[in-house]
Amino acid sequence: MEAFKTHQGIVAPLDRANIDTDAIIPKQFLKRIERSGYGEFLFYDWRYTSEEQENPEFLLNQEPYRNASVLLTRENFGCGSSREHAPWAIEDFGFRVIIAPSFADIFYNNCFKNGILPLQLPAEEVEGLFSKTAENPGYKLTINLEQQRIMDSQGYEREFEVDEYRREMLLKGLDEISATIQFETQIADFERTHKIYYSR
Amino acid sequence: MGKTLYEKIWDRHIVVEQEDQPDIIYIDLHLIHEVTSPQAFDGLRLANRQVRRPDRTLATMDHAIPTTDRSLPFEDKIAAKQVEALRKNCQDFGIELFDLFSTKQGIVHIIAPELGLTQPGQTIVCGDSHTATHGAFGTLAFGIGTSEVEHVLATQTLKQYKSKTMAVNFNGELPIGVTAKDLILALIGQYGHDFATGYVLEYRGEAIRNLTMEERMTVCNMSIEIGARAGLIAPDETTFKYLEGKEYAPKGEEWQEALEDWRELKSDKDAQFDRIVDFNCSVIEPQVTWGTNPGLVASVNAAVPGPEDVPEEKRRMVESALAYMDLAPGTAIKDIEINTVFIGSCTNGRIQDLREAAKVVNGYQVAEEVRALVVPGSQFVKQQAESEGLAKIFTDAGFEWREAGCSMCLGMNPDIAKPGDRVASTSNRNFEGRQGRDSKSHLVSPSMAAAAAIEGRFVDVRQWPIKIGEGV
Structure with missing residues (x-):
């Protein structure tokens, strides 16, 4: 996994609450067995017409948002299924940060495993960022994970909170499995006394 | 403690x-x-x-x-x-x-x-x-x-x-x-x-x-x-x-x-x-979702709400749900016509679900223009339903009887609702496009879905005339 230390990018304001994983990546693309290449299918039903043409009305089909890397959106982002294809599509499109007032549980967790920072900010703060984005086409934000600060070039700056363990994971691009395997002795010891009643 | x-x-x-x-x-x-x-x-x-x-x-x-x-x-x-x-x-x-x-x-x-x-x-x-x-x-x-x-x-x-x-x-x-x-x-x-x-x-x-x-x-x-x-x-x-x-x-x-x-x-x-949350069960009526997430739901005897009926922070969500679902505020749930019925999924694809649906279906015919599917949750459920005569009740009524799988709950296989289809579904999600692009999903119980298949619209299944002994 690519480490995440600091990131600067164009903010795409996707002004909609409750964006679910079916909207992020529809089911027909979950049949692929690869881990990459999902970016072109991101937000498929909104991004393309039923004739599979680009929908010019959709934000990510407009300049400068084709090159956006910070997604600004509303509450409960990522609700629905556990499909990791959702963060894979978001990352493959080029997003590294998602800012929202709240995230669905499984999606939030999946982001950290894929080098994406899901940044939860208070609703009024998110509202303010929507205004700034509307007033300044091509608005950029810098997100510094080491210092836990978010800022723009016009003097906006604030701290944000993120769980320390997950922050470390992103900063180091940590492989969680390697870390857990260090506890092999403890896992084996646990298994010796832990009772499981099904027999196969 | x-x-x-x-x-x-x-x-x-x-x-x-x-x-x-x-x-x-x-x-x-x-x-x-x-x-x-x-x-x-x-x-x-x-x-x-x-x-x-x-x-x-x-x-x-x-x-x-x-x-x-x-x-x-x-x-x-x-x-x-x-x-x-x-x-x-x-x-x-x-x-x-x-x-x-x-x-x-x-x-x-x-x-x-x-x-x-x-x-x-x-x-x-x-x-x-x-x-x-x-x-x-x-x-x-x-x-x-x-x-x-x-x-x-x-x-x-x-x-x-x-x-x-x-x-x-x-x-x-x-x-x-x-x-x-x-x-x-x-x-x-x-x-x-x-x-x-x-x-x-x-x-x-x-x-x-x-x-x-x-x-x-x-x-x-x-x-x-x-x-x-x-x-x-x-x-x-x-x-x-x-x-x-x-x-x-x-x-x-x-x-x-x-x-x-x-x-x-x-x-x-x-x-x-x-x-801690306390919830009174004694006043619950059969439920039908009318929106694009499972929380947008009403009693079968109620009407689809409008943006004015909900707190301000929910208005946009309701407006966008109604637009996608092509429903006007105030529409009685019972006036919503459906053309597709899906009975199955990990929510309601077990034997008891099929028994309850079959009890309603027994002796009736699926409405014209309605495509109705029963997809058992497992091969074991399928076998059981066949041996109890439930499969025959469904097929006699005009339902399709399928092999076990997730099917139209998420439409990853060929069981997809077409654009414009309106589905009475026993599954768990009514998100935009979930069962097929531009299709509209209404989540209900198996007996409610069965009755909707017969009538072509939602009805209060508590008033359903059950024909005992016929068609078996």
């Missing part, structure tokens, strides 16, 4: 507790399927790792497979490749697979309980958000992403933070003709579909105690639809009776030992929950 059921199960599974880090918890049973596992196996191969406990891992195929004649090659070549990948992965890593022609094949959350693999006090994970279904047995069960699937394959553990706990007390009795599906939809409707984010729920109260295991699974299945990590119901005699004699359930002395152990699995009287 006493412990909640959740805390008791959690404590039994802690392998490593560390300061400022999630705990490493042990996973008793890992269920895998074709859609969320191939990339995890690739990860294992890249790192030259093995599956740590193939004996605690079980695979089946359910999401992308056709539910029509399976002796034919798949029309969908990409799905065929995915299924082939699962076969190879199971073979290479020594994992038991209930393949397409196995009598034990079915939706992953239906087969584990019916085989007796799902047992009280366990931890169960699967790369699927409806894993909470198994919580009906007092089992801590939740959905995980593919990176975590790989973590469990490699280590049989997960790094997890403990969730907050919420007690949901269902007080009073569920009225006659009102089902477990209506109960959980009414709860989500009252509190909203992101209400329980970050929590593990424990469903309690008289109404829950009176439910069968099938019904309890329907309730727990939809825990994710209120945002929860998992949903639990403490095991009781109903649970033990269901499990006794099942293929993988313990037998003889071991059964007695297990029973003693399982009887401990309940929240202590003085246990502290982070939040």
Whole structure:
């Protein structure tokens, strides 16, 4: 996994609450067995017409948002299924940060495993960022994970909170499995006394 | 201070507790399927790792497979490749697979309980958000992403933070003709579909105690639809009776030992929950969703609300839902015409669901212009329904009778609703495009879906004239 230390990018304001994983990546693309290449299918039903043409009305089909890397959106982002294809599509499109007032549980967790920072900010703060984005086409934000600060070039700056363990994971691009395997002795010891009643 | 059921199960599974880090918890049973596992196996191969406990891992195929004649090659070549990948992965890593022609094949959350693999006090994970279904047995069960699937394959553990706990007390009795599906939809409707984010729920109260295991699974299945990590119901005699004699359930002395152990699995009287919610069941009516998330739901005798009827912060959500659903505020639910009916899924694809639907269908015909599907949740359910004569009731009425799988719940296989179709569905999600691009989904119970198939619109199934003895 690519480490995440600091990131600067164009903010795409996707002004909609409750964006679910079916909207992020529809089911027909979950049949692929690869881990990459999902970016072109991101937000498929909104991004393309039923004739599979680009929908010019959709934000990510407009300049400068084709090159956006910070997604600004509303509450409960990522609700629905556990499909990791959702963060894979978001990352493959080029997003590294998602800012929202709240995230669905499984999606939030999946982001950290894929080098994406899901940044939860208070609703009024998110509202303010929507205004700034509307007033300044091509608005950029810098997100510094080491210092836990978010800022723009016009003097906006604030701290944000993120769980320390997950922050470390992103900063180091940590492989969680390697870390857990260090506890092999403890896992084996646990298994010796832990009772499981099904027999196969 | 006493412990909640959740805390008791959690404590039994802690392998490593560390300061400022999630705990490493042990996973008793890992269920895998074709859609969320191939990339995890690739990860294992890249790192030259093995599956740590193939004996605690079980695979089946359910999401992308056709539910029509399976002796034919798949029309969908990409799905065929995915299924082939699962076969190879199971073979290479020594994992038991209930393949397409196995009598034990079915939706992953239906087969584990019916085989007796799902047992009280366990931890169960699967790369699927409806894993909470198994919580009906007092089992801590939740959905995980593919990176975590790989973590469990490699280590049989997960790094997890403990969730907050919420007690949901269902007080009073569920009225006659009102089902477990209506109960959980009414709860989500009252509190909203992101209400329980970050929590593990424990469903309690008289109404829950009176439910069968099938019904309890329907309730727990939809825990994710209120945002929860998992949903639990403490095991009781109903649970033990269901499990006794099942293929993988313990037998003889071991059964007695297990029973003693399982009887401990309940929240202590003085246990502290982070939040408590009380919900009165006695006023619930059959529910029908009218919007684009499961929380946008109304009683069958109500009307579709308008943006003015909801608090300001919900107005945009309601406007956008009504626009997608092509419904005007004030439309009576009973005036909504449907042209597609789907009975099945991990929410309502069990034998009791099919019995309830068949009771309504018996002696009637599916309305003209309505396409109606019954997709049993497993091969075992299918067999049972055929031997009880339910399949014949459905096919005589004009329903299509299919092979087991997830089917139109998510439309990953060819069972897709067409643009503009309006579906009465016993599944769990009514998101935009969920069952097919530009299709509109209304979530209901199996008996409500059955009645809608006959009438071509929603009706209050409590007033349905049941024809006993005809058509069997």
